[in-house]
Amino acid sequence: MTNTTPILRMCFALGMGAVAGYFFYWMGLPLPWMLGPMVVNTIAAILSAPITAPIKLRIMAIPVIGVMLGSAVSIEIIQHLTSWAVSFAMLVPHLAVAAGFSFLFYRYVGGYDVVSAYFSSMPGGLNEMVLLGEEKGGDPQRIAMAHGARILLVVACVAVYFGVFQGVSSGGQSGRAWVPISGLGIQDYAVLGSCAIIGFFAGKRLGLPAGGLLGPMILSAAAHIAGLVLLPPPSILVIVAQVVMGTIIGCRFVGAKARNILRDLFLGFFATVGMLLTGVMFAWIVSSLSSADPTQTFLAYAPGGLTEMSLLAFALGGDIAYVSITHVARVTLVVMLAPFLLRILGRK
Numbered sequence: 001m002t003n004t005t006p007i008l009r010m011c012f013a014l015g016m017g018a019v020a021g022y023f024f025y026w027m028g029l030p031l032p033w034m035l036g037p038m039v040v041n042t043i044a045a046i047l048s049a050p051i052t053a054p055i056k057l058r059i060m061a062i063p064v065i066g067v068m069l070g071s072a073v074s075i076e077i078i079q080h081l082t083s084w085a086v087s088f089a090m091l092v093p094h095l096a097v098a099a100g101f102s103f104l105f106y107r108y109v110g111g112y113d114v115v116s117a118y119f120s121s122m123p124g125g126l127n128e129m130v131l132l133g134e135e136k137g138g139d140p141q142r143i144a145m146a147h148g149a150r151i152l153l154v155v156a157c158v159a160v161y162f163g164v165f166q167g168v169s170s171g172g173q174s175g176r177a178w179v180p181i182s183g184l185g186i187q188d189y190a191v192l193g194s195c196a197i198i199g200f201f202a203g204k205r206l207g208l209p210a211g212g213l214l215g216p217m218i219l220s221a222a223a224h225i226a227g228l229v230l231l232p233p234p235s236i237l238v239i240v241a242q243v244v245m246g247t248i249i250g251c252r253f254v255g256a257k258a259r260n261i262l263r264d265l266f267l268g269f270f271a272t273v274g275m276l277l278t279g280v281m282f283a284w285i286v287s288s289l290s291s292a293d294p295t296q297t298f299l300a301y302a303p304g305g306l307t308e309m310s311l312l313a314f315a316l317g318g319d320i321a322y323v324s325i326t327h328v329a330r331v332t333l334v335v336m337l338a339p340f341l342l343r344i345l346g347r348k
Helices: 006-027 032-046 055-070 081-089 091-108 114-121 126-135 140-165 186-205 211-226 235-253 258-289 294-301 306-315 320-347
Strands: none
Touching: 006 032, 006 235, 032 140, 032 235, 032 258, 055 186, 055 211, 055 235, 055 306, 055 320, 081 091, 081 258, 081 320, 091 114, 091 258, 091 320, 114 126, 114 140, 114 320, 126 140, 126 320, 140 235, 140 258, 140 306, 186 211, 211 306, 211 320, 235 306, 258 294, 294 306, 294 320, 306 320
């Protein structure tokens, strides 16, 4: 398959992802349809298998996940907004400690130059950090690999932890009923489809962090709270969307040498463990100072992607709005403050 076309390589990656997802589902792991494709395609990338990321399918998968997450938001969750104050107040010191540890590790253990180590350690969006880092003179491939490793390892570690120690079962539905395609009426599809399409383009146009996810999620939450629709998207569509996203994450390492992938995964593992331990510490502090649930606070502070951590919160039957809004605040703070803080670091 060395001379296969990009479409065949993409189908191969998705096929392996679907099989691995079913295997992880059978094993009873949480988020199997994302975790399975992610792991198998990472291994395939290390082995230089002929795979290609289904990037063009992302535009369809992200809105589906956004609409699904929005369906879990209720008016009762929104009413808890004031109880999030302590969590938001502790977000800045948490980011400072987590990013500071990661920076020192990449700089002095990994041997990265200052700019590359700095943007590799910032727990912001992958695309934003790569663009900003390259603009400031950093190594874009190293930065991309560091963030790819971070997201991969955070999702894997957190999902396995909740599966083994918290008893979260497979399916990512936390006991929620299967929704068949025939279970929704024409009006349901019209409302959910409008939330997905309008929300996707509105979120992008407004420049929201992860706008393609957040826009559909907000509109879906509003539609469900208003009673315009009562059901989430069909379960099979959600599974397909998760397979696509997991495959894309795993394929981020395609094209890199196996030695470089393993090196970055090695460095990323220790940097990620430091960030996760920092998240555990601050989650305990926040729960001690407020009535916040430490599990939900940890998911809100975990340095994974907004999509992945929101899906884990969904799998736990947790507070989707709290977790997603905290991650939006994290990405926004990092994108806004990273260039400014780099100038201060440069002067010193």
